[in-house]
Amino acid sequence: MAHPTFSSSGDVTADVVIVGSGVVGAIIAHQMAAAGHSVVMLEAGLRLKRSDIVENWRNMSFHNRVHSDFQGLYPQAPLAPAPLYFPANDYVGLNGPDGSAFKQGYLRTVGGTTWHWAASCWRHLPADFRMKTNYGVGRDWAISYDDLEPYYCRAEDAMGVSGPHDPELQSPRERSRPYPRDMIPFGYGDRRVAELVNPHGFHLVPIPQGRSIQPFEDRPSCCGNNNCQPICPIGAMYNGIQHVVKAEDAGAVVLDQAVAYRIDTDDKNRVTAIHWYDADKKSHKATGRTFVLACNGIETPRLLLLAANEHNPTGIANSSDQVGRNMMDHSGVHATFLANEPLWFGRGPAQSSCIVGPRDGGFRSTYSANKMILNNISRVGPATQQALELGLVGQALEDEIRRRAACGVDLSVSLEPLPDPNNRLTLSKTRRDPLGLACPDIYYDVGEYVRKGAGAAADQIKQVAGLLGGTELRITTSFNANNHIMGGVIMGSDPKDSVVDGDCRAHDHSNLWLPGGGAMPSASVVNTTLSMVALGIKAADSIQADFQGGRV
Amino acid sequence: MIGKGTRAASVRYVLGAALGMASMTGVALAQDAASDALVARGRYLATAADCAACHTAPHGGKPFAGGYGIASPLGSIYASNITPSRTAGIGNYTEAQFSSAVREGIRGDGAHLYPAMPYTSYAKLTDQDIHALYAYFTHEVRPVDERAPATQLPFPFNLRFSMMFWNALYLDNSRFTPDPAKSAEVNRGAYLAIALGHCDTCHTPRNVMMAEIGGKELGGASLGSWIAPNVTPDPVSGIGSWSSDDLFRYLKTGDVPGKAQAAGPMAEAIEHSFQHLTDDDLKAIVAYVRQVPAIRDAADRKSRDSFGLASGREAVIRGAAGTLDNGEKIFTGDCAACHHPSGGGSKDGYYPQLFHNTATGASIPDNLIAAILEGVDRTVNGQHVFMPGFSHGSYVDELSDQDVADVANYVLTQFGNPAVKVSVADVVSIRNGGPKPLLARVGGYIVPAMVAGAVVLLGLIGLIVARRRKA
Incomplete structure (x- = not known):
């Protein structure tokens, strides 16, 4: 078992230096450590205890719960802020016509944002890799679906994904092997909605999920606390901490409260070291043979820009001027209505089924695809709020809460932005974090492609609501963020207009990898984590191949 | 039940063996000769004797191929390969050798087994049952040609022949005889x-x-x-x-x-x-x-399954963030989601209640501590009951020794035997495999201790051992 070596001053040397300990960094760390390499992970945030987070959630106010505050219960390192919205801390400055649609909730903590994801483990469709070729919009990936498919399988194995064994229910169907576990069984609401909408082409399918109804490895079975976001209270949902622990068992060392800020390069533009500040603002240096930045879609481009040096004056990996550009998220809308019969959403995991009929088609040459998640988060909170607003009291209030909780439907609709270089992350000239490092600013415009797609989605929503006898239909009018941050270190075959290659290796630096959402050149309409992990594993394979081939 | 069927089966076996002898030899002969009923009987006995508990490695080990390191206070004792492999298992054992191994703790090569193999219990097995077990292990169990790791205990426990004297003192090599006074x-x-x-x-x-x-x-x-x-x-x-x-x-x-x-x-x-x-x-x-002699610990006041009651703390503590002591905070953060804030468990019983529970009512808290650290894992009738552990490497939460002591004490006070207290040292001990018996603690000194206390023969051998140590 190989371990990084530390100097008396706290500097460290390892075969692999990884910045970020979220799911992508942790899975790479585990693979590399298990292969016998010394690995150090630099994590800006704190190492948290689940019990503390659960307690913070239990004591959270009704207002924060009903408005989905997923961030506030996670303590932040004093020197490594992350976004907060109750109230807003403006760590990420947003501007542009749809700046408010880019309010991302991500964690800087050991284990990363999968502490509060919903564990949806979707694959992109084969067509999503060829947007330019197929539909004349967006970009093609540097790799095909077939290239990534084995890594999707390995990602599903690593995270213990439950997904449908029935090909009719798979999206996409192109798979070389079954999911590690069969789908989480549909709840009553999923089955009933499928009966009503599927005859009209909506194709309701189970969401593949990083949890299971039987124990998986040392992970207990999901018992439907319905609390995936903001915290699974029993650890039944996959999160990055599981691979942090596995990586540590294989010899990797995680340094928390270690904020990376500077990157050294040599005359061949290979990375030689990454500098970080510890909790006492003391600077240290991590030297290594290979380097991975897996800090998330905002923090990775921010660090690359912050770390501009003499040889790379516009930022590390940025000779193409694409670092921080093409920022994407599944800008979405929510639609709520009351069905004319009880559907009892809110039992089981927070996400369960999803309408994928409008996921692909020739229309994508002109407007965005969408997917509609039948949100399975308990409706008791919103139902209570609505019933109180009606001025009811006593038994009438209780009955109305019950009716609204039973019949309430919330569709979370995700749309697909195109990569637009003008949607750009830059370093703030005015705001700095407690270490004096520039905070990120992001300009965001969802674009006509999404706006048109939202119009089409609205028609589909009305049809779905109609099939369920829906009343009080409300569709949000401003776009919301979905925390699927993509594009900032975009992948491509041409180093002139992209940042990384098909292995997520930086075009500019042969020993630097930037895997994760930032590398994704097309958004599809599905949650990004599985694709991020697949890219991470592919990157890890290429790092291993470099060690084996004596190239590092 | 054991009687008739087995005897009939063994009669068939003997006849079959005699008939087959003319044309066949060795194992092939026995394979043909063993009746299905005899093998089935052996399979049932092997299950009742739980041979697989040690001889099949957990998490997908090949049946009876050994290799599972049984944690003993003296070090890991590796279960042997008891498949009928001729190179790695017991494929060359005669039934007499098999019997000696199972009932007397003597391997086919004459070496002594450690009593991690419960031969002092198996000594009571009848000849018929040994016969059926032999038929099962040689005919139905599939040979696996992989050697199990050798057990290497520290001196003096590595001297397997010393078990001869232990056996002389402690092995009652007599078969089970029914007590006519009992049903x-x-x-x-x-x-x-x-x-x-x-x-x-x-x-x-x-x-x-x-x-x-x-x-x-x-x-x-x-x-x-x-x-x-x-x-x-x-x-x-x-x-x-x-x-x-x-x-x-x-x-x-x-x-x-x-x-x-x-x-x-x-x-x-x-x-x-x-x-x-x-x-x-x-x-x-x-x-x-239910009819073995009852043993009472004078310190016990009531049965270990009768302590505690449901808690109403949840309604009191909400809105008072930051005021809970560490034990209660860990209880509500890590335990209550399954065991319920009341400690009453889930209605279907998948998550058990914590009061009226032997783990929290026992006068020794080891099983409570061990359950917190190692979790619970039990598959019965197709249902997998699983509680995650909270020790190092936990996917759910890694608890420190202090955390475990605090939450255990909270649970004991709230739901269990409030007179029992858990210290950090208790948690450290359980985490490291539990209290060590004297034999393990004194290690090499056991040889002179044996000399002092044992029979003359034992003393002489003790001297020999001592001489060898010098040499």
Whole structure:
């Protein structure tokens, strides 16, 4: 078992230096450590205890719960802020016509944002890799679906994904092997909605999920606390901490409260070291043979820009001027209505089924695809709020809460932005974090492609609501963020207009990898984590191949 | 039950063997000769004796190929390969050699086994049952040509021949004989519980030489991290307050709501062995256990499944963030989501209640600590009961020694035996495999100790051992 070596001053040397300990960094760390390499992970945030987070959630106010505050219960390192919205801390400055649609909730903590994801483990469709070729919009990936498919399988194995064994229910169907576990069984609401909408082409399918109804490895079975976001209270949902622990068992060392800020390069533009500040603002240096930045879609481009040096004056990996550009998220809308019969959403995991009929088609040459998640988060909170607003009291209030909780439907609709270089992350000239490092600013415009797609989605929503006898239909009018941050270190075959290659290796630096959402050149309409992990594993394979081939 | 069918089967076997002898030799002969009924009988006996518990490595090990390191206080003892492989297993064993290994602890090559192999219990097995087990292991079990790791205990325990003297003192090599004063069911139960099930191996305390103490049968003992409790019929210290149905249900499922859930080695015993026994055999074990001499610990005041009640704390503590002590905070953060804030568990019983639970009511808290650290893992009748552990490497939460002590004390006070206290040192001990018996603690000094206390022969050999150490 190989371990990084530390100097008396706290500097460290390892075969692999990884910045970020979220799911992508942790899975790479585990693979590399298990292969016998010394690995150090630099994590800006704190190492948290689940019990503390659960307690913070239990004591959270009704207002924060009903408005989905997923961030506030996670303590932040004093020197490594992350976004907060109750109230807003403006760590990420947003501007542009749809700046408010880019309010991302991500964690800087050991284990990363999968502490509060919903564990949806979707694959992109084969067509999503060829947007330019197929539909004349967006970009093609540097790799095909077939290239990534084995890594999707390995990602599903690593995270213990439950997904449908029935090909009719798979999206996409192109798979070389079954999911590690069969789908989480549909709840009553999923089955009933499928009966009503599927005859009209909506194709309701189970969401593949990083949890299971039987124990998986040392992970207990999901018992439907319905609390995936903001915290699974029993650890039944996959999160990055599981691979942090596995990586540590294989010899990797995680340094928390270690904020990376500077990157050294040599005359061949290979990375030689990454500098970080510890909790006492003391600077240290991590030297290594290979380097991975897996800090998330905002923090990775921010660090690359912050770390501009003499040889790379516009930022590390940025000779193409694409670092921080093409920022994407599944800008979405929510639609709520009351069905004319009880559907009892809110039992089981927070996400369960999803309408994928409008996921692909020739229309994508002109407007965005969408997917509609039948949100399975308990409706008791919103139902209570609505019933109180009606001025009811006593038994009438209780009955109305019950009716609204039973019949309430919330569709979370995700749309697909195109990569637009003008949607750009830059370093703030005015705001700095407690270490004096520039905070990120992001300009965001969802674009006509999404706006048109939202119009089409609205028609589909009305049809779905109609099939369920829906009343009080409300569709949000401003776009919301979905925390699927993509594009900032975009992948491509041409180093002139992209940042990384098909292995997520930086075009500019042969020993630097930037895997994760930032590398994704097309958004599809599905949650990004599985694709991020697949890219991470592919990157890890290429790092291993470099060690084996004596190239590092 | 054991009688007729088995005897008939063995008669058939002998006849078959005699008939086959003209044209066949060796194993091939025996394969043809063993009747299905005999092999099936051997399979059932192997299950009742729970051979797989040690000889099949957990998590997908090949059946009976060994390799599982049994954590003993003296070091890991590796279970041997008992498949009929001629190179790595017992494929070359005659039935006599097989019998010696199982009942006398002597390997085919003459070397002595350590009593991690419960041959002191198996010594009670009848010749017919040894015959059936031999037929099963040589005919149905598939050979695996992979050698199990060699056991390497520290000196002086690596001197396997020293077991000869231990055996002289502690091995009663006599077969089971029914007690005519007891019912057929109790006798059957005694045979199942001791000769096959070797309940005594864990539940009977051992003396300084790691031999079971006479007169303390099933009185409870430490297994390292876990405690095998007193299962004598004493109503306070044992299981006298349990109904026969409760005991039957426990052996069949490992789960008696409002009393106890099996974890650790007992969960393995239920998973691999007890749940597969016939109802009549389980009832016989219950009948036997209910009539062994009751053992009372004078310090015990009431039975360990009768402590505690539901908590109403949840309504009091909300909105008072930051005011909870560490134990209660960990309880509500890590335990209450499954066991319910009241401690009442889930309605379907998948998550057990914490009050009226032997793990929280016992006078020794080891099983509570071990359950927190190692979790619970039991698959019975297709249902996988799983509680994650909270030790290092936990996917759910890694708790420190102080955290475990704090939450254990909170649970004991709120739901269990409030007189029991858990210290950080207790948690450290359980985390490291539990209290060490004297034999392990004194290590090499046991040789002169044996010389002082044992028979003359033992003393002489002790001198030889001492001379070898000098050489």
